[in-house]
Amino acid sequence: MNNDKIIDLLEKFKSEQKALLPKVQLKNNFQKENIRFIAGVDVAYFDMQGKTKGVCCIVVFDLIEKQVIEKVHSHGEIRVPYIPGFLAFREMPLIKDAVKKLTKQVDIYMFDGNGYLHYRHMGIATQASFLLGKPTIGVAKSYLKINGVDFTMPQNKENAHTDIIINNEIYGRVLRTRVNVKPIFISCGNWIDLDTTTEIVMKLIDKSSRLPIPVRFADIETHAIRKKLLIKE
Structure with missing residues (x-):
């Protein structure tokens, strides 16, 4: 794609x-006690037959039963070039196709990426919320x-956090989910506030990773599916 077309796309x-x-509304549009099914969403890329391909995996976790209850994925050619700050346009078609395969009604979608913590407050988690019609993180x-x-680095203790403040506005939060591990960077997507975002993320942390379970499992699943697709090539 030439520069003129990329400039047109940017605009x-x-x-x-x-x-x-x-x-975008950084407040809850739900009752916290009704939240049960949390979906982790991740997209991975690979080259096949001279084309850039992608695979999107969605893993649904049951907060009550404490187990994964559904996994779906989609894959296909990536037709939008990589442009920093506009990841959603590149990944949305695959996400849309994967969501269509879900049989479980998801309460909240959690993305491996940013939401409000973005140059224009429109990271993948925020922008995808309008496609999904659900709160996102x-x-x-x-x-x-x-x-x-x-x-600012948070203290080395579980659930320690510091807010990310840019131009006197809170964009997101640096969260230490476990002692002696690197923090993660969380932000509201849409229809949820930052304290609830933090609370839900912490509920989904186990001893295996600093990442919440749905996001970690979605990441693992994308790599597994990508490997299978490459073997078939």
């Missing part, structure tokens, strides 16, 4: 994100530095 994507932003393993602002 189109920025315009779409700008139109969605006023619809962003969970990132690495920090997205915005306007040169660094984060």
Whole structure:
């Protein structure tokens, strides 16, 4: 894709994100006691037959039964180039196809990526919320530095956290989910507040990882499916 087309895409994507932003609500639109099924969403990429392909996996976890109850995936060619800050446009078609395969009604979607913690407050978790029509959470393993602002490291204890404040606005939170492990970077996607986001993430942490179970399992599943697809090539 030439530079002119990429510039046109950038303007189109920025315009779409700008139109969605006023619809973002960083407050709960649900009763916490009714939350049961949490879905982790992840997308991985690979090259096959000279084309860039992607696989999206969704893993649904039952908070009451404490077990995975459903796994679905989709895969296909990636038709949108990688442009920093516009990941949602690249991944949304695969996410949409995977969601169609779910049989369980999901209460909250949790993404391996950012939500409100984004240059235009429109990370994958936030932008995808409008497709899903459900509250969403962003969970990132690495920090997205915005306007040169660094984060403050939380104390080395479980559930220690510091807020990420940029231009006097809270974008997200640095959360230490376990002692002696690196923190993760969480943010609201949509229709949920930051304290509830933190509470739900912590409920989904076990001794195996610093990441919440649905996101970790979705990540594992994407790598497994990608490996199978590459073997078939």
